Amino acid sequence: xxxxxxxxxxxxxxxxxxxxxxxxxxxxxxxxxxxxxxxxxxxxxxxxxxxxxxxxxxxxxxxxxxxxxxxxxxxxxxxxxxxxxxxxxxxxxxxxxxxxxxxxxxxxxxxxxxxxxxxxxxxxxxxxxxxxxxxxxxxxxxxxxxxxxxxxxxxxxxxxxxxxxxxxxxxxxxxxxxxxxxxxxxxxxxxxxxxxxxxxxxxxxxxxxxxxx
Numbered sequence: 001x002x003x004x005x006x007x008x009x010x011x012x013x014x015x016x017x018x019x020x021x022x023x024x025x026x027x028x029x030x031x032x033x034x035x036x037x038x039x040x041x042x043x044x045x046x047x048x049x050x051x052x053x054x055x056x057x058x059x060x061x062x063x064x065x066x067x068x069x070x071x072x073x074x075x076x077x078x079x080x081x082x083x084x085x086x087x088x089x090x091x092x093x094x095x096x097x098x099x100x101x102x103x104x105x106x107x108x109x110x111x112x113x114x115x116x117x118x119x120x121x122x123x124x125x126x127x128x129x130x131x132x133x134x135x136x137x138x139x140x141x142x143x144x145x146x147x148x149x150x151x152x153x154x155x156x157x158x159x160x161x162x163x164x165x166x167x168x169x170x171x172x173x174x175x176x177x178x179x180x181x182x183x184x185x186x187x188x189x190x191x192x193x194x195x196x197x198x199x200x201x202x203x204x205x206x207x208x209x210x211x212x213x
Contacts, residue, residue, distance in 0.1 A: 001044065004024050006043065020037065036137065036139070043075075051069035051070055051073055054077070055069025056069070062103065065083075092171070101116065128155075129155040129172075148200055157169070157170060164190050165187060167198045169195050171203060180199040
């Protein structure tokens with residue numbers, strides 16, 4: 001994949017995505033691009049599949065977005081649509097369940113078991129999970145030692161909003177899917193707090209606790 005500067009014309013002007021560190025990595029593998037959270041390859045991928053097709057996939061994952069894919073445009077690849085932490089975490093749970101989506105429940109004591117829907121091939125879910133569990137794949141951006149590494153097998157991804165307003169960390173093991181959001185209730189930006197320094201340490205602690213026994 002091509003991680004180099006790109007200018008995309010839109011109805012409101014040029015869209016010029018940037019990587020988190022404002023640097024370009026050149027030609028990279030899909031594994032490196034996803035594992036190291038490179039923004040530009042993600043946007044280039046959305047250009048090739050179209051925002052509307054990606055929007056349809058997000059709807060299948062339960063996001064319930066109110067606008068169309070064309071409304072959000074290419075920035076949809078980087079999270080321009082507002083979603084709840086529950087919806088986002090449940091979408092990652094679909095990856096953990098080999099591409100099978102089911103609605104979230106507030107309690108496992110609920111007698112009604114939600115129906116499962118196949119959203120993606122199990123092989124595709126496996127590949128994404130394998131990439132998100134690869135420490136080496138995220139090393140370019142995060143290094144080998146960081147809060148995303150756990151003692152058990154886990155696949156995990158972080159995100160940081162524009163201007164560091166808030167951040168999140170979502171990941172799963174073979175038993176649990178955990179999502180963490182960090183930010184100010186007022187919406188005010190934080191100071192130098194990203195997903196890997198804000199939400200990720202909490203996520204790691206929760207995952208370790210869940211797997212203690």
